[in-house]
Amino acid sequence: MVAVVQDTHASAGARIDIQSVSHAFGDGDAQLPVLDSVNLQVTPGEFVALLGPSGCGKSTLLRLVAGLETPLSGQIRQDDVPIDRPDPSRIVVFQDPTLYPWRRVRDNVALGLQARGLLRREGHRVDAALRRVGLEGFAQAFPHQLSGGMAQRVALARALVNDPRLLVLDEPLGKLDSLTRLAMQSDLVDLWQRAGFSALLVTHDVEEALFLAQRVIVFSQRPARITAEIKVDLPYPRHRGDPRLTELRHEALRHLGLDASW
Amino acid sequence: MTTSQQTIDTPLLRDAPSEVRRVPGSAWPIGIVAAMAWAAFGAITWRWPNKVAGFTDWAYTEELGIAVLVVAGALLAVALFGGYVPALQRFRESLRKAGPWLIALPVILAAWEILTAKTASLPTPFFAPPQALIEVYVDDWRRLGDSVLNTVKLLGLGVAYGGVVGFLIGVSIGWSRRIGYWVHPVLRVLGPLPSTALLPLTFYFFPSSYSAAVFLIALATAFPVAVLTWSGVAGVNKSYYDVARTMGASEWFLVLRVAIPAALPQVFVGLFMGLGASFSVLVTAEMMGVKSGLGWYLTWAQGWASYVNMYAALIVMALLFSGVITLLFTVRDRALSWQKGTVKW
Numbered sequence: 313m314v315a316v317v318q319d320t321h322a323s324a325g326a327r328i329d330i331q332s333v334s335h336a337f338g339d340g341d342a343q344l345p346v347l348d349s350v351n352l353q354v355t356p357g358e359f360v361a362l363l364g365p366s367g368c369g370k371s372t373l374l375r376l377v378a379g380l381e382t383p384l385s386g387q388i389r390q391d392d393v394p395i396d397r398p399d400p401s402r403i404v405v406f407q408d409p410t411l412y413p414w415r416r417v418r419d420n421v422a423l424g425l426q427a428r429g430l431l432r433r434e435g436h437r438v439d440a441a442l443r444r445v446g447l448e449g450f451a452q453a454f455p456h457q458l459s460g461g462m463a464q465r466v467a468l469a470r471a472l473v474n475d476p477r478l479l480v481l482d483e484p485l486g487k488l489d490s491l492t493r494l495a496m497q498s499d500l501v502d503l504w505q506r507a508g509f510s511a512l513l514v515t516h517d518v519e520e521a522l523f524l525a526q527r528v529i530v531f532s533q534r535p536a537r538i539t540a541e542i543k544v545d546l547p548y549p550r551h552r553g554d555p556r557l558t559e560l561r562h563e564a565l566r567h568l569g570l571d572a573s574w
Numbered sequence: 575m576t577t578s579q580q581t582i583d584t585p586l587l588r589d590a591p592s593e594v595r596r597v598p599g600s601a602w603p604i605g606i607v608a609a610m611a612w613a614a615f616g617a618i619t620w621r622w623p624n625k626v627a628g629f630t631d632w633a634y635t636e637e638l639g640i641a642v643l644v645v646a647g648a649l650l651a652v653a654l655f656g657g658y659v660p661a662l663q664r665f666r667e668s669l670r671k672a673g674p675w676l677i678a679l680p681v682i683l684a685a686w687e688i689l690t691a692k693t694a695s696l697p698t699p700f701f702a703p704p705q706a707l708i709e710v711y712v713d714d715w716r717r718l719g720d721s722v723l724n725t726v727k728l729l730g731l732g733v734a735y736g737g738v739v740g741f742l743i744g745v746s747i748g749w750s751r752r753i754g755y756w757v758h759p760v761l762r763v764l765g766p767l768p769s770t771a772l773l774p775l776t777f778y779f780f781p782s783s784y785s786a787a788v789f790l791i792a793l794a795t796a797f798p799v800a801v802l803t804w805s806g807v808a809g810v811n812k813s814y815y816d817v818a819r820t821m822g823a824s825e826w827f828l829v830l831r832v833a834i835p836a837a838l839p840q841v842f843v844g845l846f847m848g849l850g851a852s853f854s855v856l857v858t859a860e861m862m863g864v865k866s867g868l869g870w871y872l873t874w875a876q877g878w879a880s881y882v883n884m885y886a887a888l889i890v891m892a893l894l895f896s897g898v899i900t901l902l903f904t905v906r907d908r909a910l911s912w913q914k915g916t917v918k919w
């Protein structure tokens with residue numbers, strides 16, 4: 313990392329309460345249940361990973377937390393305020409970078425500030441965010457000129473510029489090559505530790521969940537139900553070769569019903 | 575973050591152009607051949623006597639021949655010695671791509687000259703030699719220029735109205751389900767109707783044939799623009815909206831800053847198609863009711879069987895419309911410079 317950049321406008325992480333949330337797609341007889349009374353709490357500044365088979369409904373839970381959809385039953389609260397619409401204090405980073413191809417990198421990062429009319433006053437935050445992900449040299453590039461890893465970094469910068477109190481990560485590293493992925497996992501930990509936001513990560517990579525999160529929530533097949541909770545009691549920075557991580561990995565795989573191959 | 579920086583490739587550096595330098599001083603063989611071809615065309619025009627069919631000889635025969643010979647001489651000089659003069663060198667490089675065309679053109683023109691003026695194989699008044707066009711441009715430039723101006727004005731008015739209205743309709747039916755419910759069926763039924771079919775009706779309803787023509791051109795432009803804008807807006811990646819919404823974007827922001835820029839490539843395709851349709855309506859309207867413009871010039875020339883004037887006007891029209899579309903593509907390339915490969919004109 314460059315020098316230690318003091319984060320002056322970092323706000324404390326949000327507390328998230330997910331209370332017996334159930335959700336389904338479609339309506340009437342064709343209803344497809346995706347979430348089955350999920351209860352989960354994220355304490356301020358905590359890094360929680362949601363692990364489960366693909367298509368189980370984890371991403372749906374994230375959309376509900378982000379306020380992009382409302383649950384059929386149950387309630388989600390942020391610091392005791394019910395979540396009923398998207399809010400810039402909760403920023404989502406998707407699996408695809410979803411950068412706007414018509415905007416240069418800098419203007420992509422500036423999106424949130426511009427949307428809230430803060431760009432003129434607080435434009436310097438854009439450059440700070442680009443520096444935080446190490447892409448200040450690419451401010452004038454167009455998204456199609458970036459590699460997958462760089463594009464995802466820009467997406468991270470675009471999220472961080474809003475000083476989110478909760479960062480919602482929907483398999484953000486899922487499409488990257490394995491080397492870039494390992495590097496960005498370390499970067500994510502780094503960003504999280506310095507900014508102090510709460511983080512909710514969806515992944516189906518067991519190692520990634522254990523390397524990043526303080527708590528790993530294991531989900532069942534659809535409709536998703538919480539089947540286990542693994543506390544990762546290791547300090548940061550973590551080491552991939554740590555025998556404790558290997559143990560926890562075995563445990564996680566057992567909860568997922570995949571330990572036959574251990 | 576420097577650790578991961580190294581694993582990332584930098585595609586920005588990959589686009590560096592690799593240009594092969596030519597030897598600067600050498601002659602340009604294709605250019606020499608082209609100069610010869612132009613010289614042959616000039617000599618044929620100048621020295622081969624015209625076969626006089628009517629009352630008078632073709633004017634400007636000698637002038638055309640001499641002018642072409644001068645061009646041939648200049649071309650030869652550039653081909654032989656252009657490499658030694660830095661200013662000419664750049665000019666020659668830009669000519670190089672047109673090399674084969676520079677040979678084909680005089681061959682075609684010479685054949686045309688021989689078939690018309692020299693042997694009269696193609697009879698007057700339906701066919702005319704190249705110098706006859708020069709005569710028209712020299713004698714009738716005022717009327718032709720006036721027609722061009724009127725055509726441009728009419729086209730500009732119609733396309734501007736049609737483009738704006740089509741764009742607004744496209745955005746609103748792409749964005750609002752309720753507006754789409756009402757406008758979409760109307761668009762589907764009335765849109766494919768050729769504007770020219772409404773010509774008699776509009777001449778009756780509108781106060782002047784000019785305003786009727788503006789309306790029809792606008793109509794012809796608006797339909798493809800509306801349909802393509804609409805499909806552009808409807809086809810915007812839904813997660814673009816999710817991203818903006820989670821960052822606190824208002825509905826207006828989503829329309830102006832997300833939907834419209836994302837739909838812009840489609841809008842330009844619509845404008846391109848709309849222009850094509852508007853040309854045909856424009857010329858028809860000028861031929862039928864509007865008393866000015868290139869379309870009017872065509873019917874006027876036909877009225878007294880001056881086919882030379884028609885050819886002259888057709889060439890001007892082709893250049894004008896081609897120029898308009900080139901302009902559109904230039905604007906598009908500016909506006910969409912963020913795109914990778916785009917359609918070429």
